[in-house]
Amino acid sequence: MVYINIPYHVENDRIDRETVIKEIRALTINEDAKYEAFEAIYNRKPHGVSFDDKGLSEAAQLEAVLKRLGIAYRQSEESER
DSSP, X not given: OEEEEOOOOGGGGGSOHXXXXXXXXXXXXXXXXXXXXXXXXXXXXXXXXXXXXXXXXXXHHHHHHHHHHTXXXXXXXXXXX
């Protein structure tokens, strides 16, 4: 399992929500993961997105978007919370 921890930072609120929605919608990951990612960026809970071992490419897609948007994240085997 791969878990992308997306800790909430106040700076995330300065990132345009429409841009984030557009970037996340363009990903070829499941809808639940898209929702969890958006929620983690703008809310204190939940804190990230989990992918099974087959979802490594999906995790990499999400990491690329987070990096491009300047959103902090960490990859781990399980949630850090």
